[in-house]
Amino acid sequence: MTNFSHRRVKTGSDPRRLADYAALRNELAKLSHPARPDVNWQSVEKRCDALFEQNGVELQSAAWYTLARTHLAGLSGLNEGLSLLETLITHQWDALWPQPVAVRMEILCSLSQRMQQLLRTFSPSDSDYSALNLAEQQLTRLISALQRRELTPLSPLNALLSLIHHSAVRLEKSNSAAAPVVENDPEVVLTSTGISAAPSPETTRSANEVKWIYLVPPEPQLATNPQIPPPAAATLWQPFALGMLAMLVLGSVALWSWSLFQRPDPLQTPLASSLSALPSVLSPMQLETLRQQGPLSDALFTATQQQLTRLSQLPPDWATDYSRQLVKQAQLLWPEKSRQLTQQWQQQVNAAALPADTMNGWHQGMTELQTLADKLNALDEKRGRYLTVSELKSAVFSMMTHFRQTIPVEEQLRLIRQLPDDSPARQQQIEQAGQHLRAQAYALMKEKEKETTAASF
Known part of the structure; x- marks a missing residue:
C-alpha cells in the first residue's frame, strides 16, 4: 500500500x-x-x-x-x-x-x-x-x-x-x-479547504512520495437550517424609538454642517457669471415650434427691444475690451497659471491687427499724389519746364504701390458686396475686416490710456 x-x-x-x-x-x-x-x-x-x-x-x-x-x-x-x-x-x-x-x-x-x-x-x-x-x-x-x-x-x-x-x-x-x-476519476476530494488532486491507485511511487492537496478559494455556503429568531418582545420599541431619535438629531446636525460648508462665497457668483457662455438665438426649427404653439407673452417682445438697445450701445471694441478684462482678472486670481493665457491672448490680438507698415500706405500714396499735382501746377508758371514720361511713370507706380498696401474701409466694403451672399470668401472677409477694426480700436484705446497716465504724472 x-x-x-x-x-x-x-x-x-x-x-x-x-x-x-x-x-x-x-x-x-x-x-x-x-x-x-x-x-x-x-x-x-x-x-x-x-x-x-x-x-x-x-x-x-x-x-x-x-x-x-x-x-x-x-x-x-x-x-x-x-x-x-x-x-x-x-x-x-x-x-x-x-x-x-x-x-x-x-x-x-x-x-x-x-x-x-x-x-x-x-x-x-x-x-x-x-x-x-x-x-x-x-x-x-x-x-x-x-x-x-x-x-x-x-x-x-x-x-x-x-x-x-x-x-x-x-x-x-x-x-x-x-x-x-469500472472507471473512476482520480481522488479529487472537495472539502471546505480545497480540492484534492491525488494520483490514481495505479501510480507506482516510493513509500515517501508526496500527495499534493490543491487549494482553491472556498465558495460561500448558505445555511441549510437557519435559526429563526424568537419574536421580539413588546418592550423593544423603546430602544428603537431612542435610536431613531438619535439618528434624526445626528442627521440634522450633519445636514446643517453640510449646508454651512457648501454655502457659496458671495464673490463666487459674480465670478462665475463673468465666465458664463454668451447667449445664442434659437435655431429655425425651434422658432417654428414656438410659432406653432401660439402667441407668446408681450414681456418677451419687450425684452427683445431692450436687448437690441443694449447691443446698439456696445462699443465696436467690446469683444476685445471684454477679453482684456478677463485676462486682467485671471492675472490677479491666478498669477502663475495666467502667464501662458496672457501670451496666447496677446498673440491673437497682434495677429488680428494690420501690420504697422501697411497703416500709412494710403496716406503716403495721397501725399505723393498731391506732390505730383503741385509739380504739374508749377510747370504752368515756369515755361520751358516739363516732366519726362519716365518721371511720371515712377511717381504713378509709387502711388499705386502705397494705395494697394492699405485699402480704405469703404473700398473693402465695396469689394465684399460684389461677392455672392453664400460665398465662404464673403464671410471670411467680413470677419477679417471686423477683426482689423477691433484690433485698431484696441490699439487706439491703449495709446489713450498711456497718454492719460503720462498726463497724470
Missing part, C-alpha cells in the same frame, strides 16, 4: 525569480536541442515539487509536472497531471499565471504535442484500459472548459484526445471478452 505524505498547495504567482524554475527551464530546453540530450525526469519532478511548495501551482510548472510524471509513471502519471491541469483551468483560470491568454494556450498546445510524441512510443496492455478511459474523460472536460471560454487553437489538444480515444478503442476490441472495467 502506498504511503503518501500530504502537503497542501495553492495557486502560484510568477515563479521566474526562483532558482528551481530557472533550473527546470534549462533542463527542459534539452527537448528542443539539436543533439537531443537525455532529460533528467526525476530532477524535473523533484524541482516541480519544490516549486509547488515554495510558490504554489501555476500553469507552466503544472505542464512540466504532467510531462515528467508521464515519463516516469506512464498513463497513471498522465492522469495525475491532467487532474491537476483540469482543476487549475476550471477553478483558477482568471488568477492563473501567466496572464496572457496566448501564452497559456501556447503552453497547453506544446504540452499536447509532447504528449502525443510520448504516447506513440507506449504499447498499452489490457490493464491500461481503465487509465486510458480516465485520461480521455479528464482531457474532454479540460477541452470543454477551454471551449466555454471561446479559446483557440484547440487542434493540438483535440489531436491528443483522438490519439487516446483510438488507443482505448483498440484495447476494447482486442479484449472484448474481458470483464467490465
Whole structure:
C-alpha cells in the first residue's frame, strides 16, 4: 500500500525569480536541442515539487509536472497531471499565471504535442484500459472548459484526445471478452479547504512520495437550517424609538454642517457669471415650434427691444475690451497659471491687427499724389519746364504701390458686396475686416490710456 505524505498547495504567482524554475527551464530546453540530450525526469519532478511548495501551482510548472510524471509513471502519471491541469483551468483560470491568454494556450498546445510524441512510443496492455478511459474523460472536460471560454487553437489538444480515444478503442476490441472495467476519476476530494488532486491507485511511487492537496478559494455556503429568531418582545420599541431619535438629531446636525460648508462665497457668483457662455438665438426649427404653439407673452417682445438697445450701445471694441478684462482678472486670481493665457491672448490680438507698415500706405500714396499735382501746377508758371514720361511713370507706380498696401474701409466694403451672399470668401472677409477694426480700436484705446497716465504724472 502506498504511503503518501500530504502537503497542501495553492495557486502560484510568477515563479521566474526562483532558482528551481530557472533550473527546470534549462533542463527542459534539452527537448528542443539539436543533439537531443537525455532529460533528467526525476530532477524535473523533484524541482516541480519544490516549486509547488515554495510558490504554489501555476500553469507552466503544472505542464512540466504532467510531462515528467508521464515519463516516469506512464498513463497513471498522465492522469495525475491532467487532474491537476483540469482543476487549475476550471477553478483558477482568471488568477492563473501567466496572464496572457496566448501564452497559456501556447503552453497547453506544446504540452499536447509532447504528449502525443510520448504516447506513440507506449504499447498499452489490457490493464491500461481503465487509465486510458480516465485520461480521455479528464482531457474532454479540460477541452470543454477551454471551449466555454471561446479559446483557440484547440487542434493540438483535440489531436491528443483522438490519439487516446483510438488507443482505448483498440484495447476494447482486442479484449472484448474481458470483464467490465469500472472507471473512476482520480481522488479529487472537495472539502471546505480545497480540492484534492491525488494520483490514481495505479501510480507506482516510493513509500515517501508526496500527495499534493490543491487549494482553491472556498465558495460561500448558505445555511441549510437557519435559526429563526424568537419574536421580539413588546418592550423593544423603546430602544428603537431612542435610536431613531438619535439618528434624526445626528442627521440634522450633519445636514446643517453640510449646508454651512457648501454655502457659496458671495464673490463666487459674480465670478462665475463673468465666465458664463454668451447667449445664442434659437435655431429655425425651434422658432417654428414656438410659432406653432401660439402667441407668446408681450414681456418677451419687450425684452427683445431692450436687448437690441443694449447691443446698439456696445462699443465696436467690446469683444476685445471684454477679453482684456478677463485676462486682467485671471492675472490677479491666478498669477502663475495666467502667464501662458496672457501670451496666447496677446498673440491673437497682434495677429488680428494690420501690420504697422501697411497703416500709412494710403496716406503716403495721397501725399505723393498731391506732390505730383503741385509739380504739374508749377510747370504752368515756369515755361520751358516739363516732366519726362519716365518721371511720371515712377511717381504713378509709387502711388499705386502705397494705395494697394492699405485699402480704405469703404473700398473693402465695396469689394465684399460684389461677392455672392453664400460665398465662404464673403464671410471670411467680413470677419477679417471686423477683426482689423477691433484690433485698431484696441490699439487706439491703449495709446489713450498711456497718454492719460503720462498726463497724470
